Amino acid sequence: MTAEPVPLDALLAVRERLARELQQGLDESERRFLLSLVAGVPEWPLLGITHLDQLPGIRWKLHNLAQLQKTNAKKFAEQADTLATRLSLVTLPTTGGA
Secondary structure (H helix, E strand, O other), rough: OOOOOOOHHHHHHHHHHHHHHHHOOOOOEEEEEEEHHHHHOOOHHHHHOOHHHHHHHHHHHHHHHHHHHHHHHHHHHHHHHHHHHHHHHHOOOOOOEE
């Protein structure tokens, strides 16, 4: 519940901006990790986080992805393709000078 009414258009605009800003904030290693994760074969070293593979949320996500791949291979593939498309639409910030 909110203290003031919020128009649907405002909520949709915030959702769009949030998704864009999150995507722009990812570096190449983070993008590659997410793509490998959604494919069900995470490349753990890309993030350099010790014991990342033991985190319950990550393990549960991998479990769900494995189940989806078994029960609905088409949806599994579409999900991976959608993420790849969304990540490729965002231009990575450049570093260094011209």
